[in-house]
Amino acid sequence: MVAIPGGVYLMGSPVTDQEGQDYEKPRHEVKVSGFAIGKYEISKSxxxxxxxxANYNPGNECWTMEAGKGEMRSxxxxxxxGYPQDSDHPATCVSVDDAEAYIKWLxxxxxxxxxxxxEAEWEYAARGGSAAARFWGDNPDGACxxxxxxxxxxxxADSKVIPHNCEDGYVFTAPVAVTRLTRLGFTTCWEMSGNGPAVRIADTVPAKRKNVPACYRGASTAAVRGSIPRTMSVPPLxxxxxxxFGSITWDFAWRAIIELYPGWPGI
Structure with missing residues (x-):
């Protein structure tokens, strides 16, 4: 776990951002209390x-992007x-229920x-103290x-992909502890904006929430942050x-957090 002090930051995208989605706007001030977040994503092992x-059954169906087509697959x-992984790669193809069950067990x-x-906590950590959409700056091709x-x-491997103009050395997912760091201004985390999976978020999506497509609203729908599956981690995402937003099992992974308190001794 990596301790992140509380603070205030501007969350979301400015209305002038041509790259941003409508439901990322407008940018607004958010206050976040201190928390500790997993340094790495939860691994397959x-x-x-x-x-x-726990004798847990996560099911046998997942929404994946394969050969340029995204759909639920048995x-x-x-x-x-649907792609090769080792035990030290992030656990993907999990639902928010799977993540919650894992955390309850943990x-x-x-x-x-x-x-x-x-969402506010995740974006705060992912920004790493930066006001830019990407913590390393505005150039998407610096991502690798x-x-x-x-x-x-x-x-x-997939000619239909519109890629970043760079190479990171991995066709699909990478080990959770490869040396790709989000430098948070206050600390360091691995892979906050990549490694294929996104991050399921604790927030559900209220029926009246603004700037969210109507089809995504509802108590069973979880917000998702952190790009989307590896095959869809294209520059704008x-x-x-x-x-x-989604309520199904997607090609996602996650990391856990724990709230900090005065005099927090560490984890």
Whole structure:
């Protein structure tokens, strides 16, 4: 876990941003309390330990992007997401229910109080103290130094991909601890805006929430941050401000947080 002090920042995208989606706007001031966030995404080996210990059944269906087509597919889950992975890669093809079940098990196992981050907490960490859409700056082609995104190596495997004009060395997901860092101004985290999966967020989407497409509103719909699947981490989406919403099992991974308190000794 990485401790992140509380603070105030401008969340979202300015109305003048041509690249931003309408439901990322307008930019507004948000105050965030201190929290600690996972330095890495939850890995396949960590999720496998949970599945075995809890006798958990995450299902056998997942929305994936394959051969340029995104759809729900059978025989796809965290252990078979449709592309090769090692045990130290992020656990993908999970639902928000899977993430919540993992965290409930983790809390019982450790006696801690982990949870998923809110949208405001996640964006605060992903921005790394930067006002730009990408913590390294406005140039999307700088992504490969810091994130595993849709790049030229992926385009070689899938010609329909519109990539970043760079190569990060991985066609699909990468190990969770490869040296790609979000330098937070206050600390460092790995892969906040890439490595294929996005991050399921604790927020549900209220029926009357502004700037959210009507089809995404509802108590069962979770907000998703952090680009989207590896094959869709194209330049406009691999940012700290990109938002999406969904209630199904997607090709996503996540990381947990824990709230800080005065005199917090560490985790």
């Amino acid at each position: 960590q999720f496998a330990a949970f599945v075995e210990a 025989n796809r889950n965290w252990s078979a997401p 809390n019982q196992k450790t006696g801690k109080h982990y949870r998923l981050p809110t 130094k810091y994130a595993n995104v849709a790049d030229l190596s992926l385009q070689k 691999a940012t700290a401000i990109f938002r999406h």
